[in-house]
Amino acid sequence: MNMMAFSLLFCSTRFIPTPFLSTATNLLSPQHNCASFIPQKKQCKREFPLPAVASVPYEPINFEYLQEEFSGHGVTFEEACGSCVVKMELRNGSTVTMMLPSGLITSYKALMWHGGKVELLHTSVSEGENGDPLIQGGVSLNFNFQTDHDGELSWSPTNWVLHKIHGKPRESIQVELATRTPDDKIGLRYIVTLEKDTLNSELKISNRRSLPLQVTGSILNHLTLSSPEATYAIGLEGSSYCSIPLFESEFMLSPKDSSQGEGFGKVFPQWSTKSENNGLEGSQVNNEEIDNYKQLSEELSLLYTEAPRSFTVIDRGRRNSVSVGRSGFDEMYLFSPGSRVEIYSKYSYICVGQASILKPIIISPQDVWRGEQFIYNPNLDA
Structure with a gap:
């Protein structure tokens, strides 16, 4: 999909979770096209106003x-009817696409040994x-900030502005x-760096x-796959983990009928009540990963409390x-x-999050x- 067609998808800055999503391979389901989502470009701002109910407009x-x-x-x-598509491109052909003001990274196309490019992130529209x-989908930030002694929610960042590029x-x-x-x-700074073989996301939080x-929160990554059946996590042997209810963010893609339940109040980072969180912590059963070549064919929602600082995901279907x-x-x-x-369906992905959930920062x-x-x-390097 060319850049202009891609940008037209984002005429509204309002993102609302829903389980009914189009396929990631085509971005739009067959029954929809760009014209069905948006009016003529010159009318976009009038037809799609900013949501009045947003906590931070x-x-x-x-x-x-x-x-x-x-x-x-x-x-x-690229302008997108009040939003902005930011595209980073290296000379070797690797690209990253990010949305403003949400800060959502929607695409990371990496150069391969054969000279072509492969999309590594899974995104659905x-x-x-x-x-x-x-x-x-993609890569998103999902954080809560609390300062009161009773643990009441203070603030969640939702509106990012471009500070510098170099x-x-x-x-x-x-x-x-x-x-x-x-x-x-x-104050928060979110620094996204694209290198020849790496996409790095750094977060700096200042408490004044x-x-x-x-x-509490996480950086969530949706990695696209051929199928979880053909996917393995390498290097987690000996790690401590516990099964937890599926938690969701505004941008997390999860099947409606997932056996993991509704998660932390349906939408993360808008946590459910303090008592519910305490109940989650009290009911945990710690396990130790025994497989260094873990197949991801089962439905799972796991929080690793002790795990290596890095691990590898292998997709045999895509090699x-x-x-x-x-x-x-x-x-x-x-x-x-x-x-x-x-x-290769809209749910052919795994989600990896770098998190602080049970142990807040x-x-x-x-x-x-x-x-x-x-x-x-x-x-x-192949």
């Missing part, structure tokens, strides 16, 4: 300013409420996003409050492998819809926390 994007101030360094922009286009298309490209609370007491800041690693996060989440999904007053993850493409 999206601010209008000054597209001309972005082009004038940030174009270059291997980065281009469908029709949401009121006919608005809905996108789920790098060289021959080597690496770095895009830095920023957001903050209305009182400027909590007088009280410690408690952070492809990807390594996923982290720093700063103590936990790793692994979800698979299982082998009941059809091969505690940031002292006037301190900065850093965490990051990487998706490494080893196929250039």
Whole structure:
């Protein structure tokens, strides 16, 4: 799909979870096309206003300013009816596509040993409420910030602005996003770096409050596969884990009839009540991974509390492998819809999350926390 057609999918900045999604291979289901989702381009802003119910309303994007101030360094922009598609492209052909203001990474096409490119992320687009286009999958940030002693939700970041871009298309490209609370007491920087063989996502959280800041959440990655039946996780032997209810984010793609249940209040990071979380913690049964070559054909929703800082996912169907690693996060989440999904279907993926769920991140007053993850493409070395 060319860039212009891709950008037209995102005429609305409203993203609402739904289990009915189109296939990832075509992005749009056969019964829908771009015209069915959106009116003529000149009418987009009038027909698709920003949602009034949003906890943090999206601010209008000054597209001309972005082009004038940030174009270059291997980065281009496409207007999408109030949203913006940011595309990073290296000279070797590897590309990353990101949406503003949501910060959702929708595509990572990596160069392979044979000279072609392969999409490593799984993203689905469908029709949401009121006919608005809905996108789920990819790489997303999902965090809660709590400062009150009773654990009440303080703030969740949803609105990112472009802060800076630097790098060289021959080597690496770095895009830095920023957001903050209305009182400027909590600040976040989200730094996405594309290198020849790696996509790196780094998060910096600054606590300028007088009280410690408690952070829970994850970076969620949807990795596209031929089928979970043909997919194996390598390197988890000896890791401690527990089964947990399926948790969801605004952008997480999960089958409607998953046996894992509704998760943490249906939508993560909008957690359910404190008592429900305590009940989850009290009912855990720790297990030890005994298989170093773990087939992901079963339906599973696992939280690894002790696991290597990186492991490898091998897809025999695509003859492809990807390594996923982290720093700063103590936990790793692994979800698979299982082998009941059809091969190359909209649910042919696994979800890997670098997480702090059972063990929250505690940031002292006037301190900065850093965490990051990487998706490494080893196929250039083949």
